[in-house]
Amino acid sequence: MSRNTALITGASSGIGAVYADRLARRGYDLVLVARNTDRLKQVAQRISQEHDVNIQIVPADLATPAGSAIVEDILKTGQVSFLVNNAGFGAVSTLLQTNIDDMVNMID
Numbered sequence: 001m002s003r004n005t006a007l008i009t010g011a012s013s014g015i016g017a018v019y020a021d022r023l024a025r026r027g028y029d030l031v032l033v034a035r036n037t038d039r040l041k042q043v044a045q046r047i048s049q050e051h052d053v054n055i056q057i058v059p060a061d062l063a064t065p066a067g068s069a070i071v072e073d074i075l076k077t078g079q080v081s082f083l084v085n086n087a088g089f090g091a092v093s094t095l096l097q098t099n100i101d102d103m104v105n106m107i108d
Helices: 014-025 037-050 065-076 100-107
Strands: 005-009 029-034 055-059 082-084
Touching (some): 005 065, 014 037, 029 037, 037 055, 055 065
Parallel strands (some): 005 029, 005 082
């Protein structure tokens, strides 16, 4: 990829998809990572119709060692100039009321 490239995790919906669109508007080529391949393809197709950028989709579950290794290998190439680490989920409770196992899963 010849331009600046952004790698976005959690890119199949929500904040990740918005980041992908906004960075494509700014001329970034994209590496889109998410678990849901179908939604990832839909986001990539929509963005490629609206913006003249290169898009690589990477189906990967970052909660698994194999999924994390895929992204790590991409980052090691040195071709990514911008990282949006958006994959995961949030807790909707106060810190003291949050289940510790849920927090550990969120961090993983």
